[in-house]
Amino acid sequence: MDMTYLSRDVLGVSSSTGSVTVYQHSNDDKATLSSLASWDRCHALASGDAASCTGLSSNGSMLASVGEDARLLLLNPGETAPHRVIESGGDSSEYAVVFVKTSEVLTGNMQGHLRLWDTRTSGNSPVTTMISNLQEWVRQVSCHPSQQHVVAAAGEGGTLTLWDMRSPQQPFTCISAHTAPMTEARFHSGASDHLFSCGLDGQLVHWDASNTSNITSKHTGSDGSPGLVTSWLDARVGRGEVSTTALLSSGPLPLNSLDVQADVLLAASDNEAIYVIRNVILY
Template identity: 35%
Template structure:
């Protein structure tokens, strides 16, 4: 697969990378955020869809300086996105310009110091989740903030949502979010409930392993996957969420990010601080279920990740490139393209990924 990989030197450690959303086609533009600099940067990249020229590489089309290490990037539509950082702020920016070569990044709104110390000083915002124009932010202060792109004032702030650092968050429904903390405790929050208590609480695993990232299945939001600091993948069915239904030993170090393919959810992609980026393929399991060749006790319409025996023994896992000697911090998927950002100050684009 090496002939399908294009790497480009960035000059900064890359903490986050996201494709610009497109409705029907592969995206040509992606965004990166850096960390570990006095002044970090958001960088907009163009990767032209010229499949005939193997020497086409991503090129920079816009940059924007940013205070603090960038900890998360999330698009809320095709041109607007939110950014969080270690200075406790969340900012809303837009890609301005009709032509890619004239694109510029402009700040629209800023929520400053929404994560802070009571004695003064900011504290890192560690995660963001978006649902249309609604934004949830979590931080090392254990606070959960609900924002909206429509106004400057936060909609809601849950102080002490957790007694330790919150590490990750995702929307399950418009009014429901899931958070994971440093001790591996997962909490579901009903944002319609005025009481600042979680609707339910459960553990990542039997040990106090920190949750590093979390996502839900694109079409079955009751199915949630979380990555652990120990490199494990944990699967829950939130209709029966007391215990995980599947626990997989995966990477040799913390799972940095995990993402289902938005259109082909039988494909999952993960990356790790161990320098690995993997493609998990359940399509052969799906075909077996459709043809009726799976074990009779496994329901044909059940999600294959929710059967521990099947997931452990029939998953196909491929590495997209040889293991790096530096952490891979982030990845994103657009149609048949995968992009990842690393601590070796490089970005890699994988084109024509076989799905």
């Protein structure tokens, strides 16, 4: 269901059986995988049936997983049982999760709620809850690589929603992005003015907000503090004026996931192919 790296050669994998496994892969010619830790059926329904583990994220030492049992689990590869179980308090499946900071986790669910959790506290109440007027299923969330208060959410209705978590009352903007449910939206880690998205419509889209970077746009947080300057919070982005390029046009089958590093982008499709796009223009 999802994969994420904890380090260069250690990755976590979640499955539809509700299990999470941590693997280490060798860098030799054999390219072997060995299991370092596993939590079988750690996501399960009250009936005892397995609940799919739908999302996985890492802060480098710990894994956060969410699933159809509406729970957030913190998993330490050195412990046989979940390090912590957080009951979300709702009956809506959690489908997306990402570490915003080392001790803060953001989740998204089928009701369109984004909730921020502080893992240092002992309670089961989120620090912040953000609700979009669209109320559509949040399938995946991505944080800006250097300004973690900026969040992009991929929606079931094909909508790209940008949030400023300093002003959580409403999203900064909602942009019609795909003609079918989005499966992923991801900021480029080294060129944060660029974002990439894919969806069940078979499209792979490059979003470029760098044309707003030459204008200083101030933003004030809900607490009155001055905000950081970022191209994604520019007024023109709020109006949907973002340059877009279709890297893959609509195909007969969905695109399920993507990743990008430097100027190389990978996308996985339902046709059991991985597309490799090189020389992605970022400047």
